[in-house]
Amino acid sequence: MKKLLANWGQYPALEANELSFRTPAEAAQIVASEEQLIARGAGRCYGDASLAATVLSTLQYNKIRAFDKQQGIFDCQAGITLDEVLEVILPWGWFLPVTPGTKFITVGGAVASDVHGKNHHSDGSFCQHVEVLEVLTASGQVLRCSPYENTTLFETTCGGMGLSGIITRVRFRLKKIETAYIRQTQQKAANLEQIFRLFEENRQATYSVAWIDCLQKGRHLGRSILMLGEHARVDELPQKFRKDPLQIREKKKLSVPFNLPAFTLNSYSIKAFNWAFYHKLRAQQRTDLTDYDTYFYPLDFVHHWNRMYGKRGFVQYQFVLPLAGSYEGLRQILEKISQKGMGSFLAVLKLFGPQAGLLSFPMEGYTLALDFPVRPDLFPFLDELDDTVHRLGGRIYLSKDARMKPEKFLQGYARANEFLDKLQQLDPAQKFVSLQRKRLHLST
Amino acid sequence: MNYILLLGATSDMAFATAKEFAKRGWGLLLAARNQEQLAVLKTDLEARYEVPVYALPFEARQFSSHEAFLAGLPHQPLVTALFFGYLGDQQKAQDDWQESSRIIEANYTGAVSILNLVARQYEQQKQGAIIGVSSVAGERGRKSNYLYGSAKAGLTAYLSGLRNRLQASGVPVITIKPGFVATRMTEHLNLPKPLTASPRQVAEAIYKAYQKKKNVVYVLPVWRLIMQNIRMIPEPVFKKMNL
Ligand SMILES: Cc1cc2nc3c(=O)[nH]c(=O)nc-3n(C[C@H](O)[C@H](O)[C@H](O)COP(=O)(O)OP(=O)(O)OC[C@H]3O[C@@H](n4cnc5c(N)ncnc54)[C@H](O)[C@@H]3O)c2cc1C
Numbered sequence: 001m002k003k004l005l006a007n008w009g010q011y012p013a014l015e016a017n018e019l020s021f022r023t024p025a026e027a028a029q030i031v032a033s034e035e036q037l038i039a040r041g042a043g044r045c046y047g048d049a050s051l052a053a054t055v056l057s058t059l060q061y062n063k064i065r066a067f068d069k070q071q072g073i074f075d076c077q078a079g080i081t082l083d084e085v086l087e088v089i090l091p092w093g094w095f096l097p098v099t100p101g102t103k104f105i106t107v108g109g110a111v112a113s114d115v116h117g118k119n120h121h122s123d124g125s126f127c128q129h130v131e132v133l134e135v136l137t138a139s140g141q142v143l144r145c146s147p148y149e150n151t152t153l154f155e156t157t158c159g160g161m162g163l164s165g166i167i168t169r170v171r172f173r174l175k176k177i178e179t180a181y182i183r184q185t186q187q188k189a190a191n192l193e194q195i196f197r198l199f200e201e202n203r204q205a206t207y208s209v210a211w212i213d214c215l216q217k218g219r220h221l222g223r224s225i226l227m228l229g230e231h232a233r234v235d236e237l238p239q240k241f242r243k244d245p246l247q248i249r250e251k252k253k254l255s256v257p258f259n260l261p262a263f264t265l266n267s268y269s270i271k272a273f274n275w276a277f278y279h280k281l282r283a284q285q286r287t288d289l290t291d292y293d294t295y296f297y298p299l300d301f302v303h304h305w306n307r308m309y310g311k312r313g314f315v316q317y318q319f320v321l322p323l324a325g326s327y328e329g330l331r332q333i334l335e336k337i338s339q340k341g342m343g344s345f346l347a348v349l350k351l352f353g354p355q356a357g358l359l360s361f362p363m364e365g366y367t368l369a370l371d372f373p374v375r376p377d378l379f380p381f382l383d384e385l386d387d388t389v390h391r392l393g394g395r396i397y398l399s400k401d402a403r404m405k406p407e408k409f410l411q412g413y414a415r416a417n418e419f420l421d422k423l424q425q426l427d428p429a430q431k432f433v434s435l436q437r438k439r440l441h442l443s444t
Numbered sequence: 445m446n447y448i449l450l451l452g453a454t455s456d457m458a459f460a461t462a463k464e465f466a467k468r469g470w471g472l473l474l475a476a477r478n479q480e481q482l483a484v485l486k487t488d489l490e491a492r493y494e495v496p497v498y499a500l501p502f503e504a505r506q507f508s509s510h511e512a513f514l515a516g517l518p519h520q521p522l523v524t525a526l527f528f529g530y531l532g533d534q535q536k537a538q539d540d541w542q543e544s545s546r547i548i549e550a551n552y553t554g555a556v557s558i559l560n561l562v563a564r565q566y567e568q569q570k571q572g573a574i575i576g577v578s579s580v581a582g583e584r585g586r587k588s589n590y591l592y593g594s595a596k597a598g599l600t601a602y603l604s605g606l607r608n609r610l611q612a613s614g615v616p617v618i619t620i621k622p623g624f625v626a627t628r629m630t631e632h633l634n635l636p637k638p639l640t641a642s643p644r645q646v647a648e649a650i651y652k653a654y655q656k657k658k659n660v661v662y663v664l665p666v667w668r669l670i671m672q673n674i675r676m677i678p679e680p681v682f683k684k685m686n687l
């Protein structure tokens with residue numbers, strides 16, 4: 001059916017034909033009859049990765065194939081969303097091995113973007129926990145692959161942004177937990193130097209991420225709050241939670257009902273918000289207990305928060321810098337942002353661990369993710385930031401990108417040509433093509 | 445343990461309804477034509493809920509098989525919910541009796557055939573509940589889908605009469621009128637969002653209707669209003685409308 005489609009950033013949008021399937025046979029029939037298409041999960045990537053004139057939605061292909069409650073292995077059709085997975089696994093004392101900052105994505109999307117979470121430095125990215133995939137390829141066949149079997153297909157599918165085909169099945173390992181709660185420690189950092197030191201000192205923490213105020217200047221540049229987390233054990237819970245340690249009470253959801261006028265979000269409102277956030281934490285350090293939902297998915301409590309940026313939409317800009325250049329690069333970029341007054345409501349800083357993979361985004365070093373409302377001078381400004389990022393050997397996250405130039409992609413992803421060669425073998429006629437693939441000229 | 449029998453269990457609404465009942469501890473009797481897809485649904489439901497799930501072959505248009513189907517159920521269902529239905533192709537059906545009869549049988553006669561038998565049992569036992577998914581399309585015939593509409597009109601009238609009869613035996617009969625629902629049946633249509641329910645909303649409405657022993661339920665309340673207005677349009681005007 002024809003409809004106007006856009007991903008989470010609401011930019012870009014296009015009139016597209018959206019198809020869907022409930023059985024592998026239906027999917028195979030569509031892939032055979034469409035000349036070009038791309039898989040689309042929950043549309044939670046920010047930019048144009050799951051957009052094309054024809055998209056194949058996986059959302060109806062969302063059934064559980066098996067859940068091994070003893071071993072903690074989950075086997076599912078790729079269109080199931082993480083929130084549904086959590087609903088099933090949590091009561092049995094299992095958790096997602098890796099989760100992004102929203103639970104409203106599909107498992108297929110988690111594989112295609114090889115998503116990372118707050119535990120990247122300790123547990124790696126999502127695909128490191130995948131045992132088996134099945135992919136409907138351009139040949140029309142559903143092929144099984146794993147780290148040991150059909151490895152070319154496996155490597156091009158993990159982090160491959162849907163270009164190797166339609167992921168239909170994912171089997172992955174879960175993480176054992178005792179409770180649904182997280183022991184969270186927050187620590188204030190007055191500037192960039194301090195937050196770097198805190199990250200280094202806390203490499204043993206399971207989860208770590210910092211919220212950073214990117215409108216600060218001078219000696220306050222990089223002012224931030226580090227948030228560490230550990231899965232709480234039963235004996236760490238208050239008595240009243242111990243009876244049902246894997247249960248949390250449901251909370252009320254909020255919703256932004258329609259697009260707010262763009263002027264409500266300006267550098268004044270952002271400054272006020274950031275000030276309040278930093279000063280709410282009175283002590284230098286504080287530890288408390290929060291439920292997993294609040295800890296991992298604070299944004300999910302406000303449905304459609306993306307509409308807050310108004311009709312023109314926004315882009316999320318996430319880059320990573322190699323460890324060696326991280327400090328200098330971040331200093332330069334934060335200075336540029338605060339000079340331009342291009343404040344971002346949500347700015348998140350994290351130290352990644354090492355990462356393998358052809359197109360996977362993480363690398364050992366610091367990553368920063370920012371939201372910018374779309375306005376006329378934004379794209380030239382981001383091109384400028386791109387120059388700094390790539391000069392220092394960094395790269396931009398494809399799953400959030402909507403505007404990067406093709407040459408930057410090749411510069412940032414050192415194994416891009418290897419990826420493209422393998423893709424050429426799998427899909428010589430280029431059947432799986434997204435707007436992003438076209439924009440970045442991803443072909444051999 | 446209580447069991448619910450879902451007829452046409454591969455329907456998106458039926459699957460959502462199975463979840464609503466299973467999460468409250470009901471055992472599931474899933475009946476449908478497509479055994480391969482039924483097995484997929486069974487596996488999914490077993491993984492989600494700790495309840496017994498049975499997959500049973502059922503064809504609504506094979507009237508003669510219905511008696512044996514019911515006799516062969518592994519458990520006696522306390523609730524029987526009927527979901528099967530077929531939108532069909534109105535244009536084609538006008539000139540093709542095969543298609544017409546498929547629409548009539550999948551929406552009306554098939555339902556009569558199986559529910560006659562269920563009703564007899566529930567009446568004798570003075571226990572049970574029947575839920576039938578009909579449609580607002582049955583409230584007034586339109587040129588774009590009056591074959592489907594007339595079959596659903598038959599179903600609605602049948603359920604109404606059955607409710608009247610079983611009232612004395614304390615067996616509720618609930619008619620569900622979903623309005624537009626985003627399912628496989630309507631995937632190719634461009635439905636107006638505010639008037640379109642999700643299968644899950646339908647399922648929640650069904651569970652609530654069962655609990656409260658409702659008679660006729662419009663899933664989205666706005667549809668009751670819309671249909672009131674549509675029924676009020678005088679026939680001389682209605683027949684000229686492009687619907
Ligand atoms: C609030 C928010 C927070 C986020 N936080 C993080 C984070 O912390 N870490 C992180 O890594 N990401 C994060 N993301 C990004 C998000 O996790 C990824 O973009 C993810 O891929 C989205 O999955 P999806 O199901 O919505 O897929 P879509 O957005 O629809 O598609 C994303 C890509 O996956 C491909 N794809 C989807 N399904 C399939 C399939 N079955 N077969 C083949 N290809 C497929 C698409 O073609 C496309 O290239 C966040 C996003 C939001 C909105």
Ligand SMILES: NC(=O)c1ccc[n+]([C@@H]2O[C@H](COP(=O)([O-])OP(=O)(O)OC[C@H]3O[C@@H](n4cnc5c(N)ncnc54)[C@H](OP(=O)(O)O)[C@@H]3O)[C@@H](O)[C@H]2O)c1
Pocket residue numbers: 452453454455456457458476477478502503504505527528529530531550554577578579580621622623624625626627628629630
């Ligand atoms: N979607 C709407 O907007 C809407 C609105 C009002 C009413 N309804 C009614 O709601 C009910 C459920 O439909 P849905 O929307 O969930 O669509 P659906 O997913 O297409 O479900 C229809 C189901 O009916 C089954 N069926 C058709 N013919 C059958 C037969 N001869 N024997 C056995 N099963 C048969 C189909 O089985 P197979 O899988 O084997 O084909 C399918 O599972 C239907 O009665 C429909 O008419 C739908």
